[in-house]
Amino acid sequence: MLPKHLLRPILFSLGCTLAFQAGAETADDTSTPEQVKAATTLQGQLPLQELRNFTEIFERIRSAYVEEIDDKTLFDYAIKGMLTSLDPHSAYLQEDAFTDLQETTSGKFGGLGIEVGMENGLIRVITPIDDTPAEKAGIRAGDFIVTLDDEPVMGLTLSEAVERMRGEPGSKISLEVRRGDENELLSFTLERAEIKVASVRTEMMSGDIGYVRITQFQEHTGAELKKALQKWTEDGQLNGLILDLRNNPGGVLDAAVDVVDAFISSGVIVYTKGRNPQSELRFEATADTVAGDIPVVVLINGGSASASEIVAGALQDHKRAVIVGTQSFGKGSVQSVLPLTETSAVKLTTARYFTPNDRSIQAQGIVPDILVEQSEVTPYEERYYKESDLPGHLSNPTVKAKNDVSEKTSVTKESASEKKDSGLLKKDFQLYEAHTLLRGVSILSPVRVNASEG
Missing domain, CATH: 2.30.42.10 (PDZ domain)
Known part of the structure; x- marks a missing residue:
């Protein structure tokens, strides 16, 4: 997960000498006071015995390994070993991996x-x-x-x-x-x-329910979402929104913050905690909210990770959305990219994410409000005889005439919309449940948001 502001080069230096056999603990008679002070400081900061062990192993590999390995390759292996032993997300990014990382965040x-x-x-x-x-x-x-x-x-x-x-x-x-x-x-x-990667995909479903699928959080995801919401509200009516974050692996932190900010107008969205004070960040909502009153259902599953979990957790804590699906992946750690050269960098885990209610996402994930396993919708057809099937039944005096043109037009429009949804909803039970939930909410208290109402 790459916070946008952490993609800027972070300069740092590693002061370490490997010439310990010449006398690392004490300075000789020709050492200057500055050198003695530097050696004393170094001795207080670095584990000298462990560094001696490292240099000894390094020299043994150089001289005795079955095949000759150059020093640069050995140092690369050592750096990779340190980082990959920490956690699954810390890594040494050499030229190809560093380029791939930059390309991925750009989409x-x-x-x-x-x-x-x-x-x-x-x-x-x-x-x-x-x-x-x-x-x-x-x-x-x-x-x-x-x-x-x-x-x-x-x-x-x-x-x-x-x-x-x-x-x-x-x-x-x-x-x-x-x-x-x-x-x-x-x-x-x-x-x-x-x-x-198309970051945001949208579709209008029956019942004036908007469907938004975010496949990955990229730099412009928040702007794309807000543009789609504004278009829907300007064109007509919107009774609810399904935000589909299933199988969304995450992406840029700022994009996740922008998405949450589209639905809430105040309060904490996410904050981070780490050992370094610079890694402690706090993001809050602004008044720039385009969908503050629209009922929202967020779909998640085991493939929803990182930025997806930040969005789901924030909307859940603010009671702004109902979370539907299965428990998310549980990646609640922050990776900072620390460039070493123009073509290499260290990706280091530096903090953890926390939701507004102080919940850590790490190795826990987001538990949905309504647990719905994925399956196909397979309706069971039953045939019942009704009063209208009986010969000689009385007519209903409150039913409108069949030739009512406006009613026929309305029914035809709704039927066409439902027909369009039917194929997708039958194959996707989680989406079917989310759509059904929002239809129920809109029937009880329709929102009907449009541009003139704000």
């Missing part, structure tokens, strides 16, 4: 379209991105990638696995995947493509 990159993480030495699919080779081939959130081009991923770092999956558009790669408790591996052959 355009080359590859398969899979958001992944490391778990038990295997690559776990957090979510496939919509309309990408991975999603089209049937890769699912929760799948474990076992091999890439017939080579095991066990032993690879996360950045190394991602680098292998990236490549020129049109080139192919084979994957073997373990899914759930299935014993047999699933095989996929994917053709890499240029991944252009």
Whole structure:
């Protein structure tokens, strides 16, 4: 998860010398007072015995390893080992990985379209991105990638696995995947493509229910959402909104804040806590709210991570939305990008996210208000005889004439809208439940927001 303000270069220096065998604990007679002071300060800050051990191992590898390895490669390995041992999200970003990270936050990159993480030495699919080779081939959130081009991923770092999956558009790669408790591996052959992630997708559903799907939080996500909401309210009426964050892996923090700010006008959205005071941030809503009164349902699942959880948690704590679906992924940590050179950087976990009610998202996620597992809608058809089926039944004196043109037009319009929804809703039970919930709310207390009402 990349806070936008942390993408600026952060300059820092590492003062460390490896020449300990010449006498690191005491200075010789020719040392200046400044050198003695510097050596004393260094001794107080760094674990000298551990550094001696490191240099000893480093020298043994250089001189005795079965194949010759240059010093730069060994130092790279050492840095990677330090970072990957901390947590699954800290990493040493060399040129390709650093470039990939910048491309991903901009919403355009080359590859398969899979958001992944490391778990038990295997690559776990957090979510496939919509309309990408991975999603089209049937890769699912929760799948474990076992091999890439017939080579095991066990032993690879996360950045190394991602680098292998990236490549020129049109080139192919084979994957073997373990899914759930299935014993047999699933095989996929994917053709890499240029991944252009559409951040916000919208659709108007029956009952004047707006549907917004956010696939990933990019720099302009908040502006795109507000533009869609303003268009709906200016064009007519809006009774409710479904905000679909399922399988959304996160993205830019500022974008998540902007999305929440579209629905609330005051209060805390999210804050962070870390050891370094600079990592402690607090984001609050502004009065620039375009949908302050519209009933909202937020859809989440196990593929909803990071920025998605910030949005769901904030709206849940402010009682601004009903959260529907299954428990989210639980990535509640902040990664800061610390550039070392123009082509390399350290991605270091520096803080944790907290919701307005002081809940940590880390390793817990967001628990939905209404738990709804995913399935297809399979209605059971029953036939009942009604009063109107009986021969000689009395007519209803309050029913309008069948030739009422305005009524027929209204019914036809609603039927067309419902027909458009029916295919999607039958395949997506979570969306069906969210839509049904908002239809019920709009029937009891219709909002009917338009531009003139503000």
